[in-house]
Amino acid sequence: MKQAIVARTDIGMGQGKLAAQVAHASLSAYEKADKRTQRKWKNGGQKKIVLKGSSERELHELSEIADHKGIAQSLIRDAGHTQLEPGTVTALAVGPAEEDLVDRVTGELPLF
Incomplete structure (x- = not known):
């Protein structure tokens, strides 16, 4: 089981903003998973990776x-309270799901 979070590299997020957006994406996707998947991922150590995304379009496609x-x-779309315009797409979380399924979606992206 794994979760991949794809964060945009083309919008100049600071480190704190990046960390917050990755956290938002992770929790939001977890909450959308079914209870069995949630339990399996939590019991397996909540494996996650953060990957680089090059554009809003790429995140939508993924x-x-x-x-x-x-x-x-x-x-994830930013609320626009600090560094970014409201509605800016910042990150995408894929999973939790079986590792091979997540890799079929995000396996070609570089690590952050």
């Missing part, structure tokens, strides 16, 4: 692929 494969996912 979100659609995950959705099509039936994998819990969550696309």
